[in-house]
Amino acid sequence: MAVWKGPLSYIQAYPSITGAEMYKVDIQADTKDAAVIEARRNREKQRQSRIFNARYCKMGVDVESLKRQVEERKLRDEAEKQRSEAFDAYRVRYDKIAQMLEEEECQRRKQLNQAMVEFWEREQQPFMRREWDIHDPDAARKDFPARVSDDDPRCGPSSMQRFDGEDVNAQAKIKLQKELNKLTLGHQISQREKDLNDQKYADILDDKKRIELDLRALELTRLEEECRKAKAMAVADFNRAQAAEIAEQQRLAHQREQDDNFTEIHNHLTSNILMESPDLAQSVMGSHRVITSSWKGMTRAQLEAVQKTQAEQCKENQRLREEERQRDAEWDRQRHLADRAAMEMDAQEQNFRQQLRKGLDDYNRELAEAQKANLQYLEKEVYTNTPTAHYYLQFNTSSR
Structure with missing residues (x-):
């Protein structure tokens, strides 16, 4: 069993520990306890500020994060709006291009129809047809009469001019008329079929032309993009070439300046005023001084x-x-x-x-x-x- 002997016994047992150091240790312990108590009080105050704050206790959300999310949402909406506006601008632009192409196609078709009508009027007149002599309304007026007079040389002595009720060529005329009607009907049928085929071919051409216009619009879009890229590359190449040209001009100017300087120095060194005797350049002020107007180097x-x-x-x-x-x-x-x-x-x-x-x-x-x-x-x-x-x-x- 340990027996308490008092502080003197401890001092005698541990002579290296003095009274001042012992009291110093006690003071440090009190300071440490005070710091711990003060930290505990600060934590208590912070805890109370958090617990008794009705806003955080009732809401329970991070307001700053919500504000940041709202700002991000606004930025996304603005970017989406700008993107939609850009798409609308491209849509309007392509619509204008399509309208221009459609108008151009209409003008081209109008010109083609006008050229066709002019060709018809110039090369396909009714009097140029092969059967015009049959359908000519002035054929009777243009034809020669049966006789001019009684002494018409075409009529011989035994020729009779006229017999009532007699028409020798009636059957031939009827047959010829039937053949002409048949030919006319066949021509009309073939012309009708040709018109139907032309209309069908024109519809096919319209469909193909519409597809071609769509493809041309896509191709124009692609060519426009390539043109923009090529323009940017050309501008960059031009800038590089211009920069290289400016650098080359500066280098040539500097080279010319250097050549002029070297030429001037050579002219000064080889001039008569500098080719005199070096003794003339000695100054009377001392051997280390020279006369600059007579010194040749x-x-x-x-x-x-x-x-x-x-x-x-x-x-x-x-x-x-x-x-x-x-x-x-x-x-x-x-x-x-x-x-x-x-x-x-x-x-x-x-x-x-x-x-x-x-x-x-x-x-x-x-x-x-x-x-x-x-x-x-x-x-x-x-x-x-x-x-x-x-x-x-x-x-x-x-x-x-």
């Missing part, structure tokens, strides 16, 4: 010195670039190492979280078992009496 030694300096500068630049490249490589290596270290730390943190989660799950399981046992104890040992009406009146007085 640097000597070969000076040019070699400048080129040598430029070569040294190039080597120095290469060395600097190499150092910068090595420095960038070192930075990349350090960054790679840092990334690997971060990945390892992430893996360690993930492992620690898994272990912590596993411990928390075990603790929650034990807590659930304890709560289950406590619930069984309450149901079997504590809550054995039946609640009365007075028991239910104590609810809904707070958020709990």
